Amino acid sequence: MIIIPTFLLFSLLIIPFHHSHYFERLILTNCEVFYSFNSTLLQDCELSRRGPEMAYAAVLSLMQVLQQLMGGHVRFIRYEKQQLESFQEKVSFLHDFLENHSTSTSIEVKDLEKEIRDTAYRAEDIIESYGSTCILYYRTNRRLRYLNFCKDLDRVIKEMQSIQEKVAKVKRMLDLKYVQQKNYLPINGPRLTFSDKKPHMVGLVEDTTKIKDWLTSSSSRREIISIVGMGGIGKTTFARNLFDDSLIVYHFHVRAWVTVSQEYQMHEILLGLLDSMDKLNPDMRKVSSGELAERLYKNLKGRVYLIVMDDVWDSKVWDDIKRFFPDDNNGSRIVLTTRLKNVGDLAASTGCLHEMSFLSSSESWNLFREKAFRGEFCSPRLEGIGQEIIRNCRGLPLSIVVIAGLLSMDKTVGYWETIATALNSILAADGGQCSTIFSLSYNHLPAHLKPCFLYFAIFPEDCVIRRSKLIKLWIAEGFIKPNKSKSLEHIAEECLEDLLNRSLIMVLKLGHRSKVKTYRIHDLLRDFSITQVKKEKFLHVINRHTPSHPKGRRNERRVCIQPLTPFKFSKYICNSNGPPFPTRSLLFYHQDGDIIITERSFGLLRVLDMESGVRLLEFPMELVRLVHLRYLSLSCFRAIVPASISLIWGLQTLVIDIWHLDVLLCHLPPQVWLMPHLRHVQIRSIDCHLPDPPNSGVEGKKFVTLAKLQTLSRIRNFRFTDEIIKRIPKLKKLRVVYDVRSKDWSQFHLGNIVCLNELESLHIESYSKIAFPPNFKFPAALKKLTLKGCYLRSEDLAMVGSLPNLEVLKLHNDAYEGQVWEPNEGEFCELKFLKLSWLGLLHWRADDSHFPKLKCLMIRWCFNLKEIPIEIGNISTLELIELDDASLPAIASAKLILDEQRSMGNDVLQVRMKSNWHKDLPRYSKIR
Known part of the structure; x- marks a missing residue:
């Protein structure tokens, strides 16, 4: 099975004719499937396009297909350049129209959108289908296929010409109407640059005080607190603010948060809890639920913990998981949020159930003003309109923040009056509340959003x-x-x-x-x-509630298979029998069973995401025939990627997760260096072997620059030769692993790393216990640097400190070989996050001038460290010092820093401590 990205469909064009036999060896013999591919596909597509659709997305996609066609080596598609340019102009005209009238409610516009959408998809299918046949069946009936292609494309171009004329008339009418109106809705105003990074809560002061008292009371019993309320009333935001409150952080040894959801899986809940506790590594995702539960129990045993289980729908969840939370009679607490009062009643301890109430008028206005104005002035005229609007929200926080987000886009009286009128009209028609406001906000999104x-x-x-x-x-x-x-x-x-x-x-x-x-x-x-994607036939979501074998399901352009979906549904979707599908995207989440994706059924696929559940034994050879693939994500037992993957020239993202722990390597072929559209190559859980690129000029191989490649992770014994550096000029994120058995770094040309001028994130890991070569330098653009087992010297660390843009530094496992670290003045001027773990460091001599912008300091398993420099506490930006199994002197110095800062009125700094090996230590978390 193969998926061909649109641009890939033209990639073969640069392959000389005398090399065409190479492709014939790779293709199937049943090429007659593709002879009728176009007509069958187009007939099937007609069945699926009766409702409204995302016309803008369809036209934008077609524009990109045409741009790739016009800018590529047009070897097989010999269509007249003048006609293609004319077609491209028509598509651009329609794109501009849709972009500028995306919020129009005109019936004429809606009817045109349907026509534009259908025609755009027909054109895209014709071009990509023909491209597939050209690449995979190069020598078979070329002239007949080309004539059919020209005939089909001519028909679509004429349809597009007719639509363009209709659009021009409607556009003149709308433009005249807008000029005559005083107030109208803006489509693409200036972008706003603000955003809330953390959930904001207004009011609920008494509620907060009450729950805090429950959480920190002197009762030593393990108590369960239930927070109950309807969807959108703010349960999660309320619980999150409590969870992050400084008093709560101060009180508990361990805090963990997990979202349960309606269709939960115990394995995912356990993973979520361990991840929240920072006790999860990639290998643990592959172990059984029993092993995860045992690890969770051990990490909570003997500690005062707070667990938040958000969005619980079934009391059975609590019954299944409560035995994994040890009851040591030490004041631990568990918080459940739920929409269902009976679930909250069954789980809550006596007297520990809290029901969320709607916001008052004043609280509603305060929340609205915070979201809509972000501290800016609100004129009396706008306040009057805003008060009228939020009355329709009836105190429901989610409705308030969504409508505020819409109104924040334009703070003019005309715009607000238009929204108020529309809201009143829709509410009067259907009486809904949340869905009405959501629909209003969605309808006024710019087309591209x-x-x-x-x-x-x-x-x-x-x-x-x-x-x-x-x-x-x-x-x-x-x-x-x-x-x-x-x-x-x-x-x-x-x-x-x-x-x-x-x-x-x-x-x-x-x-x-x-x-x-x-x-x-x-x-x-x-x-x-x-609801909206179903209405607009934009995406088909399949879950366990989906009716068995509904008609038309094969004709969806995007299909997503959700967790707990019966395997028979997936098998039906992926069944290769029958006509080919127009599907462009196929995404699986937690799906079991063998899934077969073939070229016969999914020859036009662009996105295939199987990473989140479908576990394959090996890399499927059929995938290289999906020549339009742009995004490919897999989970494999082992992965030896074939050389023929270069057929997928348009591939942008390749993600491979090796799920078996005994596999040592993933193998990529050297042909990867011949794929110019690659943007991200990520190998997870294991190291990857990537050979050097083929020598330029050998066997007709051309020098290919991967000018779009931004991510490369994680490659074993990567060589930074001059040729490789020239091939990856735009690389931004790199993760490499070294096992230098010969104790010779010269073979890897590490000195050339400094030539990667756009590299922002670098992770280097060494298993060799050999110091890095002297005079080693990092690129100046680096913002994040992680080093593991590199045995840097003091002069090397000084060089790291001189990097002008470095914001994150992590030193692990003897990344620094010295026992004394004394930074120089002016170093680490932009550093915000510093993590030291498993270092043999004894003395660290520094003050607030060395790390002037540091926000977070983490020290883990540095058992020999004598102290943390007291002057570190004077850094004005410092918010957190976290110690994990630190030495007793380091713990004492952290407490001293906190005491000193508290005496100076600094309530921002927190100190958190965890310990698994100091059995005699008191509750160090109490000093936060």
Whole structure:
């Protein structure tokens, strides 16, 4: 089975004709499947496009296909250049129209959107289908295929011409109407740069005091506290603010948070708890639930702990997991949040059930003003309109923050009056509340944000959504419009920021550089997005509630298989019998069983994500025939990637997770260096062997620059030769592992690392116990540096300290060989996060001038360290010192730092301590 990215479909064009036999050896003999591919596919697609669809996303995707076609080596597609340019102009015209009228409610516009969408998809299918046949069946019936392609494309171009004429008439009408109106809704105003990184809570002062008293009371019994309330009333935000409160942090040895959700799995709950406690490593994800439960119990035993189980739907969850929480009669607490009062009643200890109430009028206004104005002035006129709007929210926090996010985009009286009128009209029509406000906010999203928001429906309920993965998927789907002055990743970051500012998504976790790592979407907003994707046929979500074998399911362009879905459903979706599918994206979450993806069924696939559940024995050879693939993520027992993967020339992201612990290596072929569209190559859980690139000029091999490659992880014994450095000029994130058996670093040319001018994150790990070569330098652009087992000398560490942009530094496992560390003045001027672990450090001599912007200091398993420099406490930005199994003198110095800072009125600094080996120590966490 093979998926071919659109750009890949033209990649073969640069292969000389006399090398065509190479491809014939790789293709199947049943090429007759593709002879009828176009017509069958187009007939099937018609069945699936009867409802409204995302016309903007369809046209943007087609634009990218045409750009790749026009800018590539057009060897097989010999269509007249003039006609293609004319077609491209028509598509660009329609794109501009949709972008500027995405919020229009005009019936004429809606009808045109359907026509535009259908025609755009037909054109895309024709071009990509023909490209697939050209690449895979190069010598078979070429002239007949080309004539059919020209005929089909001519028909679509004529349809596009007709639509363009209709659009021009409607556009003139709308433009005239907008000029005549005093107030109208802005479509693409200036981007706002603010965003809330942490959940904000307004009011609930008495409620907070009451729960704090329950949590910190003198009762030594282990008590369970239930927080009950309807969806959107703020249970999670309320619990999160309690969880992070300084008094609560002070009181408990261990805190852990896990979101349970309606369709829970005990294995995932246990993983979530261990991860929250920072006791999870990648290997543990592969062990049984019993082993995870035992590890959880041992990590909680004897400690005063706080566990928050968020969004519990079934009392059975508590019955199943409560035995894993030791009851040592030491004042531990467990908090459950739930929408169901009977669940809260069954779990809660006597007198420990709290029901959330709606916000009062004043609290509602305060929350609205905080979200809509962010501290700016609110005019009396806007306040009057705002008060009218929030009355319709009826004290429900989620409704308030979503409507505030919409109104924050434009603080003009006309815009607010228009929204107020629309809200009153919709509420009068259907009487709904949350869904009405969500619909209003969604309908007024700019065109480029609508598909980005709807894409959140692919993630399971309460899923932790990784920013990096979401951005890669958006780019692969074609949702991100290219901009010459910005990278696609940067544009996608801006889209995420816009959705966050509109309160449609929430930050879950920040990284060490205050950059968002993970997001989540509220259950009610996720439910709305699922309803919307069904309505617009944008995405088909399959779960255990999906009717068996519904008609038309094969015709969806995007399919997501959710957790707990019966295997028979997945087997039906992936069944290769029958006509080919127009599916562009196929995503699996926690799916068991053997899944077969073939070229016959999924020849146009762009996104294949099987990493989150489908465990394969090895890399499937069929995948190299999916020549349109842009995003490929797999979980394999072992992975020897074939050389023919270079057929997928348009591949942007390759992620392989090795799930068996006994496998030592993943093997990538040297042909990876011939794939110019690669952006991210990530090998997880294991080291990866990547040979040097083929020699330029040998056997017809050309020098290929991977100008888009940004991520390379994690490569074993990587060689930084001059040629390799020239091939990866835009690399931003690199993780390498070394096992230098010959004790000779020269073979790896490490000195050339400094030539990677755009490298921002570098992780170097050495198993060799050999000091790095002298006079070694890192690139000046580095923002994050992790070193493990590198045995740096004091002069090396001084060189690290001189890096002008370094914000995060982690030194592990003898990364520094010295026993004394004394930074020089002016070093580490931008460092915000410092982590030292398993170092033989005895003396650390430093003051507040050495780390002027440090926010977090973590010291783990540095058993010989005599003290933490007292002057470190004087760093004005320092917020946290965390010690894990530190020496007694280091613990004493940390307490001294805290006492001194408290005496000076510093209530911001926290000191946290964990210990597994000092059995005689008191509750050190009490000194936070």
